Structures are given as structure tokens and as C-alpha cells.
Amino acid sequence: MIGAALAVLVRDLRLALRRPGQVLQPLAFFAVVTVLFPLGYTPELDKLRQIAPGVLWVAALLASLLSLESLFREDAQDGTLEQILLAGQPLAALALAKTAAHWLLTGLPLTLMAPVLGIALGVPGSAMPGILSSLALGTVTLSLVGAVGAALTLGVRRGGVLLGLLTLPLTVPTLVFGARATELAIAGEGLSGALYLLAALAVLAVTLAPLAVAAALRIGSE
Amino acid sequence: MIGAALAVLVRDLRLALRRPGQVLQPLAFFAVVTVLFPLGYTPELDKLRQIAPGVLWVAALLASLLSLESLFREDAQDGTLEQILLAGQPLAALALAKTAAHWLLTGLPLTLMAPVLGIALGVPGSAMPGILSSLALGTVTLSLVGAVGAALTLGVRRGGVLLGLLTLPLTVPTLVFGARATELAIAGEGLSGALYLLAALAVLAVTLAPLAVAAALRIGSE
Amino acid sequence: MSEFFHMGGYAAYLWPAYLLTFAVLGWNVLSARRALREARAEARRRLADREDGP
Amino acid sequence: MDWTWFHKFGSPPHVYRLAGTLTPWFAWPAGILIVSALYGGLVLAPPDYQQGDGFRIIYVHAPSAWLSTMVYAVMATAAAVGLIWRMKVAHAVAASCAGIGASFTAASLVTGMLWGEPMWGTWWVWDPRLVAQLVLLFLFLGYIGLRSAIDDLGRADRASAVLAIVGVVNLPIIRYSVEWWNSIHQTPSVMKMDRPSMPMDMLAPLLMMLLGFTLFFGAVLLVRLRAEVLRRERGAAWVKEVVS
Amino acid sequence: MLEAIDLTVHRGDRRVFAGLRFAVSAGHCLQVVGDNGAGKTTLLRTLAGLLEPDEGEVRWNGQRVETRALEFQREFVYLGHQPPLKDDLTGRENLRFGLALRGTAPSGGTGRAIDGALAEVGAAALGDRLVRSLSTGQRRRIALAALRLTAARIWLLDEPVTNLDAAGQAVVASMVASQLDAGGIVVAATHQDLGLAPARCPQLVLGRRA
Amino acid sequence: MLEAIDLTVHRGDRRVFAGLRFAVSAGHCLQVVGDNGAGKTTLLRTLAGLLEPDEGEVRWNGQRVETRALEFQREFVYLGHQPPLKDDLTGRENLRFGLALRGTAPSGGTGRAIDGALAEVGAAALGDRLVRSLSTGQRRRIALAALRLTAARIWLLDEPVTNLDAAGQAVVASMVASQLDAGGIVVAATHQDLGLAPARCPQLVLGRRA
Numbered sequence A, B: 001m002i003g004a005a006l007a008v009l010v011r012d013l014r015l016a017l018r019r020p021g022q023v024l025q026p027l028a029f030f031a032v033v034t035v036l037f038p039l040g041y042t043p044e045l046d047k048l049r050q051i052a053p054g055v056l057w058v059a060a061l062l063a064s065l066l067s068l069e070s071l072f073r074e075d076a077q078d079g080t081l082e083q084i085l086l087a088g089q090p091l092a093a094l095a096l097a098k099t100a101a102h103w104l105l106t107g108l109p110l111t112l113m114a115p116v117l118g119i120a121l122g123v124p125g126s127a128m129p130g131i132l133s134s135l136a137l138g139t140v141t142l143s144l145v146g147a148v149g150a151a152l153t154l155g156v157r158r159g160g161v162l163l164g165l166l167t168l169p170l171t172v173p174t175l176v177f178g179a180r181a182t183e184l185a186i187a188g189e190g191l192s193g194a195l196y197l198l199a200a201l202a203v204l205a206v207t208l209a210p211l212a213v214a215a216a217l218r219i220g221s222e
Numbered sequence C: 001m002s003e004f005f006h007m008g009g010y011a012a013y014l015w016p017a018y019l020l021t022f023a024v025l026g027w028n029v030l031s032a033r034r035a036l037r038e039a040r041a042e043a044r045r046r047l048a049d050r051e052d053g054p
Numbered sequence D: 001m002d003w004t005w006f007h008k009f010g011s012p013p014h015v016y017r018l019a020g021t022l023t024p025w026f027a028w029p030a031g032i033l034i035v036s037a038l039y040g041g042l043v044l045a046p047p048d049y050q051q052g053d054g055f056r057i058i059y060v061h062a063p064s065a066w067l068s069t070m071v072y073a074v075m076a077t078a079a080a081v082g083l084i085w086r087m088k089v090a091h092a093v094a095a096s097c098a099g100i101g102a103s104f105t106a107a108s109l110v111t112g113m114l115w116g117e118p119m120w121g122t123w124w125v126w127d128p129r130l131v132a133q134l135v136l137l138f139l140f141l142g143y144i145g146l147r148s149a150i151d152d153l154g155r156a157d158r159a160s161a162v163l164a165i166v167g168v169v170n171l172p173i174i175r176y177s178v179e180w181w182n183s184i185h186q187t188p189s190v191m192k193m194d195r196p197s198m199p200m201d202m203l204a205p206l207l208m209m210l211l212g213f214t215l216f217f218g219a220v221l222l223v224r225l226r227a228e229v230l231r232r233e234r235g236a237a238w239v240k241e242v243v244s
Numbered sequence E, F: 001m002l003e004a005i006d007l008t009v010h011r012g013d014r015r016v017f018a019g020l021r022f023a024v025s026a027g028h029c030l031q032v033v034g035d036n037g038a039g040k041t042t043l044l045r046t047l048a049g050l051l052e053p054d055e056g057e058v059r060w061n062g063q064r065v066e067t068r069a070l071e072f073q074r075e076f077v078y079l080g081h082q083p084p085l086k087d088d089l090t091g092r093e094n095l096r097f098g099l100a101l102r103g104t105a106p107s108g109g110t111g112r113a114i115d116g117a118l119a120e121v122g123a124a125a126l127g128d129r130l131v132r133s134l135s136t137g138q139r140r141r142i143a144l145a146a147l148r149l150t151a152a153r154i155w156l157l158d159e160p161v162t163n164l165d166a167a168g169q170a171v172v173a174s175m176v177a178s179q180l181d182a183g184g185i186v187v188a189a190t191h192q193d194l195g196l197a198p199a200r201c202p203q204l205v206l207g208r209r210a
């Protein structure tokens, strides 16, 4: 089971490296969005600093959404999803592996990019640790919740829009806690409280989401 | 040729709106996206009003990216793209038709939804005409530029993928002028200048993009 | 009477609210009944097919 | 324990007939309650000491809002039952709930906005209660969207069931998070629910409305349920009797 | 008269075939045979203009096809490995789209023509179902109906009988025959035999390149 | 011993087959035949557990397969209409993944086993190429190699010989034969004949439902 999950993880990472465009697009979107706000809003850094948390988080949220749409679709189309469904392995574990790959390919890069973009929004260097940790935790939840949506909208036309409609409302808590944590980090106050909440969400997602994904995939494969 | 282009347009619309409810999905989607920003930022309307331009244009960008990726991919996978390539019709016209369908399904709904979202962000009613016109113009360009990117990403060649990515920066001018126009509209100042620029970009896109798309599709189909 | 409809100046808000709510109630009734009617017709059609079908 | 009642509920023909017979028992009381509450609310109840006649919107607003929450709870429960015990009828219940719930959620939003304009001088404020309600509407719309996007009824049933369950797990978290979000922005919840206890002649119509709306929901649900049950029966023998 | 003149085609950096020559005249067919990977699909796609030959050219009635690509495209239909159908449209809608796309207006009304074609391929009962809900062979039949509907003179068929039952294979054979009788041209890549007179349907054997 | 007991399956609200019974014992195969749309794929997908029967059940050695789905899954391989391969992986990488996914560790090392399987299906030269660059038949050969590699007792094959040249079809036949010799079970849906002794490979004819 561990071996199979690892195999799925490795395969998805390798595939991503073979087709870098799909990996880079969400990152590019993230960057464009975060630089867009200063352009549209104001050049004053201390004003930008106020909106930085919201901008970073909403951008991260939407960026990961962008990449989620294709999470299971490709496997479904080339028949490898059925192969996975019939592998004789606990499906939830494999689903978790795929989600982990997705996080490594979007959530993690987004997190690592955030400080750079944060600087453009006037975020002080002292805030970076907080931003990094909160995004790292939050994106995990985003990937997992999104995976559920992706599995549910499998094989649906214009899945992207529907996926957003299904997923975004469920990500509200992550957004709220995450943005708050970032805000506190920028203000230089203690953000452990917000981080705990984010961690709690992540744990909840890690335990429940894979089951939901597995169920959804089974249903979708009929 | 007109007939063929119309056929493509109608087909894509029919596919997207197979069922009645699906017309409303984009509208709901934009509402969801807009709700995220206050949750990430603040409930105070006079602060939200300031980021409203950014919010609306990010939503526009997201919408075009989210659905464009699948604009040609689905046709490529089920073989109907080759059918279109070999239809004995000027490909640029058909590409334009497909892009038009895409705009009707994303750009237009967003534009129509904008006033409602505006209200929720504390945008004064007086700004609505300006917002409507700027979005209507800007989303056209976004759809067209995005279409070029989507067509390029089709190519099996590694290069195509990255090229496709490069079109994202091409949307920046539209976003900047668009956000600027919206800002002016909210501030109640004259925005004709910004609108002219948006219109110019749109015209440029309408004339050039279809050719680029056609070329990209030909290359991609090899 | 007119004073009643005037609702102490809130008419412009109150009546639309009531109108809308009762429109929603009405829609629910009608759509539910339509759904049942259509389902019945559909079932009849199926049974008909069943008779002359294989 | 004896599960026959459970299986009886599982049997479409029984449910179809039962729903048929029950409908009037919900419909009539609902009608009577709503109409009399209407009279009580618009005519008998005195104007509010601070809101004047504007407060009367509560008689349509609060019941809609309350119903919206309740319908989602019913929907999710039914979906879960359907998924776990593979009970077609339960799926039919869930399917019937979605439309009703969405419509009342929308009603509560719009009536709320119509109330907000005179009370707060703006159509919309980012009040936690309001946001939560808006998110609830999105959940309904997503559920409906997913259903409508899948052709095969069986698949649609189970896929949307998963969504409903995921949603209901999230709902409390969402509610909590928006309250939390609001609290940190120090904007007091504009919709103070701990208003000084209403005088009886104000309260009574509200309670009647709440009950009336609830019964109304029951009645509509029963009718829709019959339709859904029929759709799920591939022309089984009993269908012949009931339709012809 | 469809000619291939010294065609050389590479896929990636692999030479699939070189210096390939042949000519098919009206009323005749060419059966392209060869092992898996021999280059059948590559050849058909080159004829269809989906691949560019590295050397040589394709001629239609003596003219290089590149020079008047659009006209030539209206002369032929290419039916590849997988039938070009939209899952979320019904068979009829797909056929209708195919006609509108090529600007073909069948005599006697589109609707009637479509019914006729569907009946001919034994898919009369399938026309109003979403393609998504059709079996593999049923999809291919819809694709055959589309082929039948186009007025194209040249048919480029890649393994036309795959996934078809005996009846379906017979349909293909008769369709090809009648197309030839009508003075059309058929180039078909197959592993199974189409059951046509060798005189009418010579074989082009492609050498294997793994 | 693989049994179907009174299987009834609907697709959408169309009854595909009803009350289907059969049993295949070790060392035997079952050839599922029928017109397009008869229900061959549906049957195979039901056996594989990808579709749920509305009535009836599938039994493996006397036990309902639902009760121990995962164990049963390890007993069989399902090879559908399209070979489950990743375009952007090489044949070898695909095979390696397939083995790791099922947790099968061939005796004598994975690498060697893969080479052997590739050679057996005549795809030795293709293993290191991206699947994207393979012809249809070459892909199917890779899929056959994957089939060969799994230790599964039951093979569920949907039209295994499509797109294969003569040599490829021979490979399939011999693979099936040796699988049966090894006491395995093969259920294959085909339009072409697999060329096996009828005694060993009885036919199950599905009635047509358009």
C-alpha cells in the first residue's frame, strides 16, 4: 500500500516535470494577480501592506484552484484512473498520494513564492516566517478540499467553473484563518492562535478528504 | 464560411449550456470569487471600494484562464479539432468563432454580474456604466489572448507549453488599463482615455489573435 | 387603508419583500406540481414503450 | 430491534402513496398559518418602537432564513442515508430539497437586503450572518449544479450526496470562521438577535410564520418527492397502477 | 487522380518512409497494409495535410495540394483511429454539425439525409442519444454515417472496421464499394481485409520500422 | 472459479442484459460475443466491479466479490478499449508503474521481467520511447506487456486484438493460451476470433439491445 501510494506520487511528479507548463501556469497566475493589485490600487507600500494578506491568500486560493481541474481528468481520459481504481489498493491512500503530488507541485511552490511577492507588497522581512508557515499549512487544506471537488466534477463539461462553485465556499475558513495569520505576521504580533486553527483544518482535511475523494472517484468511474 | 463559423459557435454554446441551469453557473462562480476578497481583507465597504477594480479584473483573468485551457484540448482529444482543421474553411474564422463562444460564456456573464458584485464591494451606482463598458472591452482581449496561449499549449512540442505560458504576461496591459478605467469610474472621473486604450487593445487582438491561434493549431496538430 | 399600504414610509422596501417571498412560495408550489405531472407523463411514456418494445 | 419500518420507508410504492396521503395534512395547516400570520403581522402587530413598520419584514425574512438552514440539514441527512444504506428514496428526498432550499435562501437574502437599505442605509454589509447565508446559497447552487451536470441519475444521486455531506461538515466551520473574522474586525454584528424580547402580539405572528413555512416545506417536499420517486422507478409494476 | 510523389516523412527524428510513390485514380481504392508502426497512419495523415512531408509532395489532379489547401480539403474526408464526435451532443447533432462545418447541404433536406445515413449504417435508433452513452462500435457507426453524408470524393480511412461487428464491417465494405462506383477514391489502412476485388483495390505494403 | 449469478445491469435507464448466468473455471476462457451495443463491455466492466449490477452478483471461488473487493482486484486485470498508458512516460516507466501500483514484484527482478515481457510482445525496441510517440498498435503491445507482467489469475480483455497486426494477434492468442495452461481464467470480448479450441473457450452470445 505504501509502495503503491509512493508509485503514484512519483509518477505524478515525473509527469509534471515532463510537462512543466501545467505546473508553471498557477505560479504565473499567482504572480500576475499579486502584481496586479499594486498597479490597480496604489504605489504606497504602507497601504499595500494592509491588503497584502488578502491578496496573497486569495491569489493562492485561486491559483491552486486553477491547477486542480486537471488533477484526475487526465488519468480518467487515458484510462490510468481505472488502473488505479482496480489496483487492489485502498483507494483513499492513492487519492492522498495524488493530492500530495498536487500540493508539492502547486501548494509548495506558491508558498515559496509568497515572500518574494510579499516584498512587492511592502511586507516586512520579519513577517516571512509567519507567511511561509501559514501558507504551507493552508495550501494543504486547499489541495485536499479541491481534490474532493475535482473528483466530483470528473468528466463534467466546463468542470472548471463548477469546480470553483463547489470548492471555493468550502475553503472560506482556510482563507479567513490564513489571511488573519498573515495579517498578524505582518503586524509582528503572535500568530500561533491562527496557525493552530489552520493546522486543525489541515488535520481534519487530511483525515476526511481522502475518503470523500475515493468515494467520488468510484462513483465517477461508473 | 460564415455558416461554418456559426456552426462552431452554436455547437460550443450548446455543449456548454446542455442543461438550462448551466447558464447561471458562471454568474454564481463570479459571486463566489468576489466574496473571497472581503473575507481575506476586511468587511469595511469604503476600504473594499478601493480594491474593487483589482477584484473584478482578477475575477475576469481567472475566468478566462480557467475555461480557456480546455477550449481546444477537448476538441483535440475527441478528434473534432482535426475535423475543424480539415473542414476546408479558413481556420482563423473558426478559431474566432470558438473564442467568441468562450467570451459569451465567461466574459459576458462576468460583465453582467459586475454591477451586483460592485454593490457588494461598495461601488457607487454611478460607476456601473464605466465598469460595464471597460469589462466588456477588456474580457474580449483576455479571451483572445488566452486563446492563443491555449492553442500553443496544445502542441506536443515541449516549447509550445512554455510559449503558451508567455501569453499570460500579454494580458497585463489589458488588466492595467482595465483596472485603471474601473478606478476612474468609481472615483467618478472621466475614463474615456482608458476605454480608448482598452478598445484599441481589443481591436488589435480581434485582428491578430485568430491568425495566431490558427497557426498554433496547425502546428499543434502535427 | 392607503396608510396601511404606505407602511409608515417603508412601503418601498416592505412590499417588495413580501411580494418576493410569496412569489417564492408560489414558485415552489407550481414547480413541484409541474415536476410531478411531468414525472407521471414520463412514466406513462416508458410503460408504453415497454408494451410495444422488446 | 425491528427494522421493517425502515425497509418500508425504502420501498418506493409505499413512500409514493404515503407522501400522497400526507400532503394535504401539511398543505392546509401551512396555508392557514401563513395567511393568519400575515394578518397578524401586517395589521394586528403594532409598529416597532424604533424601526416603525419596517420591522414587519421580519415576518417573511426570518422564516425564509430559518427554513434555508433547516432544508440544508434535511437534505444532507437524506443524502447520507441514501449513500450509506443505498436507499433510492432517501436520494429522492435530497434531490427534492435542493431547489426549495436554494429558493428560500435567496428569499432570505433579498428580503434581508430590502431590510438593510432602510435600516443600515446600504443594501449589503459584510455581516457574518449575511456572509454565512450567502455561502449557504452557494452550497445549494453547487449541489444543484453538480446534479444537473451528471446525466446518469444513480451517479448524480451519489456524487451530490458526497457533496452534501462534505458541505454539512463544513457548514459549522464556515459559520464559526466568519464570526471569528467579523469579531477581529471589531464590527459588531448588525443583526443583533438578542433584541429585547418582542411583545406577544409581535412574536406570535413570527412563530406562526415559522411553523407555517416549515409545514409548507413539508408539503412541497412531499409532492416533489413523489415526482423524484417516479423518475427513479424504471417503470416498475406499481408505477402502472399509480399513473394510469 | 490522387498521387504521392517521392514522399518522405519523419516522425520525431525517425524516418517512417522515404521516396514513396503511388497514384490512385477515380473509382479505385488503395489498401495500405503493414505491421504495427509501419507508417499507415502517418501516410494517411500526410495525405490529409495533417503532417508535412519532409520531401516529395501530394498531388490532386496534377496539382500540389498545398497550393490550394482549402479546395482540396473539401474534396476529402479523413476518418482517423477515433471517431470525431462530441460526447455531449447526440448523434444527430454531431452529424448536423459536420455538415454545417463543411458547408454541405444535402439534396432533399439535411434532416432526411441524416435519417437516411443513420439507417444505412444501422444506427437509426441511436441518432437521438448522447454519444457519451453509445458503445464503441455504435460511435464508429455514427462516424460512418458522417462519412456517408459528406459529398467528398476522397475517403481517407484509418482502420475503418475496428470495433465493428460483422454487420458493421459489411456496411463499411458496401459503403466503400458504392463510393468507388460513384467515381470516388478510397485510401484505407487496415489489418483486416475489406473484401474488395484486388483489381479495384491494390495493396500498398509499407515496410516495418519499429 | 468465476461465476455470474443472475446479473442484471442497466446503463442509464436502458436494460443491457438481465438474469445473466455463467461460470468459468480455472484453465478455461469465455469468449463474449455480440453485436455492437450488445453489452460486452458492460459485462466486463461489471465483472471488474467498475459497474454495479442492479441485480445478481459476481462470485469468485464461491464468494461475492464485493465482500472482499481489494483481494479480488488483485486476482484480475482489466484491459479496456484503450490501453491505460501515460503518454508522457516511456513504455518501461509505464510498466514499472503498473507493477509498483499492484505491488507485484516479479521473480528475477523487475527490470529483467519487463525486458522479457516487451520482447514477448515484440516491443523490445519500443520500451524506452515515450508512449506519445508510439503508433496505436504499438501502444496496445505495451499494454499487452503490462498484462503479461501482472501475476493476476483472471484476465478481462475487451477486444484485445484491435489495431494489432497479424503478428500481434498471434501474440495475444499465445498469451491467452499460456495463461490458460497456467490455470488462469480469461474472459475476452471480441469480434474477431481468438483462434482457441472451442472446448476450452466456449462462447457467450449477448443479445442485441440498440
Ligand code: HEM
Pocket (backbone or CB within 6 Å): D058, D061, D062, D065, D066, D067, D069, D108, D109, D110, D111, D112, D113, D115, D116, D117, D119, D124, D129, D130, D131, D133, D134, D191, D193
Ligand atoms: C442580506 C441581508 C440579511 C441576511 C442574509 C440575513 C440573514 C438572516 C439569517 C441567516 C437569519 C437567521 C434565521 C434563524 O435564526 O434561523 C436571520 C434572522 C433575522 N434577521 Fe436577518 N438577514 C439580513 C438582513 C437583516 C436585517 C437588515 C435585519 C434587521 C435590521 C434583520 C433582522 C433579522 C431578525 C430580527 C431575524 C430573526 C431573529 C432570529 O432569527 O434570531 N436581518 N437573518
Ligand SMILES: Nc1ncnc2c1ncn2[C@@H]1O[C@H](COP(=O)(O)OP(=O)(O)OP(=O)(O)O)[C@@H](O)[C@H]1O
Pocket (backbone or CB within 6 Å): E132, E133, E134, E135, E136, E137, E138, E163, F011, F012, F013, F014, F016, F034, F035, F036, F037, F038, F039, F040, F041, F042, F043, F209, F210
Ligand atoms: N454510459 C451509458 N449510458 C447509457 N447507455 C449506455 C452507456 N454505455 C453504454 N450504453 C448502452 O449499453 C449497451 C451496451 O453497451 P456496451 O458498450 O457494453 O456494448 P458493447 O457490446 O461493448 O458494444 P461494442 O461492440 O460496440 O463495444 C449499448 O446499447 C449502449 O448504447
Ligand SMILES: Nc1ncnc2c1ncn2[C@@H]1O[C@H](COP(=O)(O)OP(=O)(O)OP(=O)(O)O)[C@@H](O)[C@H]1O
Pocket (backbone or CB within 6 Å): E011, E012, E013, E014, E016, E034, E035, E036, E037, E038, E039, E040, E041, E042, E043, E209, E210, F132, F133, F134, F135, F136, F137, F138, F163
Ligand atoms: N509523434 C510521433 N513521434 C515520433 N514517432 C512517431 C510518432 N508517431 C508515430 N511515430 C512512429 O512512426 C511510425 C509510424 O507510425 P504510424 O502510427 O504511422 O504506424 P501505423 O502503421 O499506423 O501503426 P498501427 O498499425 O499501429 O496504427 C511508428 O514507428 C511510430 O513509432
Ligand SMILES: [Mg+2]
Pocket (backbone or CB within 6 Å): E040, E041, E042, E158, F135, F136, F137
Ligand atoms: Mg495507425
Ligand SMILES: [Mg+2]
Pocket (backbone or CB within 6 Å): E135, E136, E137, F040, F041, F042, F158
Ligand atoms: Mg465494447
